Amino acid sequence: SQTIHQWPATLVQPVGSPLSLECTVEGTSNPNLYWYRQAAGRGLQLLFYSVGIGQISSEVPQNLSASRPQDRQFILSSKKLLLSDSGFYLCAWSVVLNTEAFFGQGTRLTVV
Template sequence: SQTIHQWPATLVQPVGSPLSLECTVEGTSNPNLYWYRQAAGRGLQLLFYSVGIGQISSEVPQNLSASRPQDRQFILSSKKLLLSDSGFYLCAWKPGRTYEQYFGPGTRLTVT
């Protein structure tokens, strides 16, 4: 069966520090991968998606970037965090021929 992992689970970082969040999927190959941010327990905003290794599409201009160095690995990064980057970051994957996405456990980021 397929599983999705995210780490760390929680993170507190000062303004101006770098960020690296990691997401990996097991038990599948060539999944579509997605990064979302959720503010204040409300709806999810799509940040990045990837349909293959090295292929990244950004949905909103922001202080963040994403990379997919391996088929089942998706990384969210920032060189210098802003207070507004605080939130709950969720990674999701989708099997190629289905509509539904499956979410990882998320990372709660607090920028101080």
């Protein structure tokens, strides 16, 4: 069966520090991978998606970047965090070209 792992679960970082959130998927090959951000009490905003290794599409301009160094690994990064980067970040995967997305457990990021 397929599983998705996302870590860390919580993170407190000072303004200006770097960020690296990691997500890995097991049990499937060539998944679509997604990073979402969810503001408190709000819906999900798609940040990045990837349909293959090294292929990253960005949905909104921002202080963040994403990379996919391996087929089932998706990394969300920032060189210098801003206060506005605080939020709940969710990684997800889906079967290529179809179906629903399956989510990781999320990372609550607080920038102080």
